[in-house]
Amino acid sequence: MTMPQRFEDRCIISGIGQSEVGRRMTRGVLALTLDACLEAIGDAGLTPADIDGVISWPGAVTRAEGLAPPGPGSSGPGPHAVIDALRLNTNWHAAGPETPGMLASVIHGCMAVASGMCRHVLVYRALNEDTAWRQSTERVATDAGGVTGMMQWILPFGAFSGPNWMSLYARRHMHEYGTTREQIAQISLNARRNAALNPKAVLTKPLTLDEYLSSPMISDPLCLYDCDIAIDGATAVVISDAAYAGDTPNPAIHFEAVGSALHGRASWDQWEDMTETAAMGAGKHLWSRTDMTPADVDCAQLYDGFTVLTLYWLEGLQFCGKGESGAFVEGGERIGLTGELPLATSGGQLSAGRLHSFGHLYEACLQLRGQAGGRQVPDAKVSAVSAGAGPLASCLLLRT
Amino acid sequence: MFPIPQVNDDNRAFWTGGREGELRIVRCNDCGYYIHPPSPRCPRCLGDDVEPHAVSGRGVVYTYTVNRREWSPGVEVPYVIAIVRLDEQSDLRLMTNIVACDPDEVKIDMPVQVDFREQGDVFAPVFRKAPA
Numbered sequence: 001m002t003m004p005q006r007f008e009d010r011c012i013i014s015g016i017g018q019s020e021v022g023r024r025m026t027r028g029v030l031a032l033t034l035d036a037c038l039e040a041i042g043d044a045g046l047t048p049a050d051i052d053g054v055i056s057w058p059g060a061v062t063r064a065e066g067l068a069p070p071g072p073g074s075s076g077p078g079p080h081a082v083i084d085a086l087r088l089n090t091n092w093h094a095a096g097p098e099t100p101g102m103l104a105s106v107i108h109g110c111m112a113v114a115s116g117m118c119r120h121v122l123v124y125r126a127l128n129e130d131t132a133w134r135q136s137t138e139r140v141a142t143d144a145g146g147v148t149g150m151m152q153w154i155l156p157f158g159a160f161s162g163p164n165w166m167s168l169y170a171r172r173h174m175h176e177y178g179t180t181r182e183q184i185a186q187i188s189l190n191a192r193r194n195a196a197l198n199p200k201a202v203l204t205k206p207l208t209l210d211e212y213l214s215s216p217m218i219s220d221p222l223c224l225y226d227c228d229i230a231i232d233g234a235t236a237v238v239i240s241d242a243a244y245a246g247d248t249p250n251p252a253i254h255f256e257a258v259g260s261a262l263h264g265r266a267s268w269d270q271w272e273d274m275t276e277t278a279a280m281g282a283g284k285h286l287w288s289r290t291d292m293t294p295a296d297v298d299c300a301q302l303y304d305g306f307t308v309l310t311l312y313w314l315e316g317l318q319f320c321g322k323g324e325s326g327a328f329v330e331g332g333e334r335i336g337l338t339g340e341l342p343l344a345t346s347g348g349q350l351s352a353g354r355l356h357s358f359g360h361l362y363e364a365c366l367q368l369r370g371q372a373g374g375r376q377v378p379d380a381k382v383s384a385v386s387a388g389a390g391p392l393a394s395c396l397l398l399r400t
Numbered sequence: 401m402f403p404i405p406q407v408n409d410d411n412r413a414f415w416t417g418g419r420e421g422e423l424r425i426v427r428c429n430d431c432g433y434y435i436h437p438p439s440p441r442c443p444r445c446l447g448d449d450v451e452p453h454a455v456s457g458r459g460v461v462y463t464y465t466v467n468r469r470e471w472s473p474g475v476e477v478p479y480v481i482a483i484v485r486l487d488e489q490s491d492l493r494l495m496t497n498i499v500a501c502d503p504d505e506v507k508i509d510m511p512v513q514v515d516f517r518e519q520g521d522v523f524a525p526v527f528r529k530a531p532a
Contacts, residue, residue, distance in 0.1 A: 145406050146403070146404050146405050146406030146407070147403050147404065147405045147406060148406045150437075152405035152406070152411065153437055153494075154495055155405075156402050156403055156404055156405055156519075156524050157402065157481055157495050157497050157524070157526075158467060158475060158481060158497065159467075159481045159495060160471035160472060161469075161471055163469070164465060164467055164481055168465050168481065168483055171464060171465060171508070172462070172463040172508070175463070175508050216468070217466070217468045218467075218468060218469045219465045219466070219468065219469065219481070220465060220466050220468070222465075267437075268495075269483060269493065269495040270436070270437075270493060272491060274462070274483070
């Protein structure tokens, strides 16, 4: 568009791939990862010999002192395992959890291509939390010698898991803006409706508002149906030099803009205004890099590790004003498949499984390629994708 | 039981001040800014003359949640996790527990007073409803 120097203009998504996704899977997480990677490479019209860069989030980490501590099954194989398994020859590879949310790996992949370091970068995210949680009661790894790093300010108060952390934010949003559980529920109900149209979704039985409201509280105000569903599965994309766009077997997906700005404390517990998250800074960053506006977006795949995160992203990406996301989703019609802004068209993480924003990325690409089957948003040309909670946020604006 | 932090030179004042009944927060001796979590340098004036000071232990609930899920074997539920804003400085906050009251009584803006939960060598600062 108007800014030819933007790195976004120099790269495309040339291919996408996803393993089987589900619970009680028989294949191991490396097998699933390689399924997704090989599918993406083939989908891009390439072979492993063409791949010259690899990045994943978070890499093969079993503990970390930053804001994204891995839990059982949340890391998947790192780039070293994938590079060796596929005998790749790379100019560059990387992984790590201390980024602005999971989609930062995609942004880094774009930077590697735009800088000229690589021509075809493989980006993937793999999890086997379903299998791992069946084998362990731990959710966050802690050393026997005591908690270190940033988690020492959180875990000693029994705030073991994401629902605890995000419920603190959600409570403040409800307090200041009058957001209700009935409004929040619409995110969950919408996801379940869309999941019924996605053959790969994990939860497809219709969900009613009454079932939502009467489900067990986990960490109030967040209940069972506010939480996404642990699965085993892997997703991969290939980011290529934009010069390759004419040669892709499937329509190339373009990057209109990305957002990764962190404007606030790098902390879950010290975040100043808990009626918003880092989505606010990342969203502002994204719109500062394009002439498009929120009105140009045909469907949005906003992060929904917990329902309320979608509300924070609606405000952060300026689909509504600050504090207005509850009213925006009220009744659910606006965010449905035939509404003004279809959300989580795959069923999202709440119903299709916790692919940790890469499920949303994959769905955005399917929609823009016109390959979303029974849940296709007619004539989808622009889609927003986002990842993260609290102090972690990254987002992409993709277009045909 | 809840996990306990690993005590070291950087965090000892915070995690063990409760032995003497004090909530100790690192403060900049040059500009007076309270710094939490502790840091060797003041983020406001960038000075490095910082040391722990006892604070009043009074504050208000900024936000809270009632955890009802048993995440770890042996942890009794429900319990209240909160962010408390200390009276000394508007951005001086702690994640903590609100103890010794019915979870349903906890409200945003409720005044609270520090107490300490002893676990081994650690005295975790928790808060009680302040007397009216």
